[in-house]
Amino acid sequence: MKRLFYATNNLDDAESISDEVHKLGIDDHHFYVLSRDDSGIKSHHLHGSSNIDKTDIIAAKKRAKIMSFGISAIIVAIIALSTNTLNSQLLWAIFAAICAYVVINFILLITGGSFDGYFKSVINERLDSGEVIIIIDVEKAQSKKVEQQLDAHAQAQFLADSSNLASPIPD
Template identity: 20%
Template sequence: MKCIYFLSPTLKCTQEVSDDLHAVGVNDFYLHVISKDECGLKKQHIHSANYLETLDVIRDGFIGAALGFIVGLIGVSLLMYFKPFGPTVEVPTLVYAILVGAATLFGAWEGGLTGIATENKKLRRFHDDIAAGKYLILVYVRKHQEETVRKMMQERHADAELVAVDSHFINPFTGVDRVSQSTTQNTVQSTAPRM
């Protein structure tokens, strides 16, 4: 599944794009719009993005969990080396596993809290456009739908610019490929029937 990013200039255009995407088989679960005008999206019944898409909770949570795991391993190693309870006290392995697990969970929690305060890394390049009042449309498509969606958008919504494609939005560590306008035109021309 891919995530295709379109940048729409107005709410009216976004509503038309949403309606046409529904007509080609993309339901609300796979269509999310990011805008500073949340009220306008609600009034037009356009499915807005959720916090997992707009904030860096998942990415920072994973990073925090990894750091917590490493800190937990270092802490357990130090406990095993220095034996603070005495050389004769045998600490069960389960206690060490619980300590590493607790450090990992604490790191994930701290990372998630950091992520709540951070804009999603994949959306940073569109921050100025969204702040200027444009609408970023995220369309999740399966392989068999991708060409249909791209062709429909090129033919019916030239004002909604194809700006990027992601292999999948949910993976927080993948990059977003920016799409040039010539690439978009070549893709649509290659799918057009030849006479």
């Protein structure tokens, strides 16, 4: 799935955008609003929160852990399949794969954490200025249709897109 981030001026615009994307087949569990106005979110019948730090919807760190584990598992599998017997070479290879996991995980966590921090600061800055952030999870096949709909919406400003792997929209 693909995650789309948009900004708009107020909750009325967010509600209008919500209605538009719902007509395209996006349900409430794939549409999320961030606004400092908790009562406004409820009165507009939107699924959302006032604080991005409570949502964990930006999860570059989690994706980094998954990727580093996957890369290390591939290294171990390749070494195990190329070695006939359990001997000291295999044990050293497994040790090397574990070390690779630690190094890859460290590098990816630093870069992922940097992205998380930067993007959260951008979102918080916009929220503090009174804007509303809209987060939409779409299937790849739906993404072009939703993006075209929102590009045509005068009040929707595209911010970014990413994967939603390891960071589901909160219930």
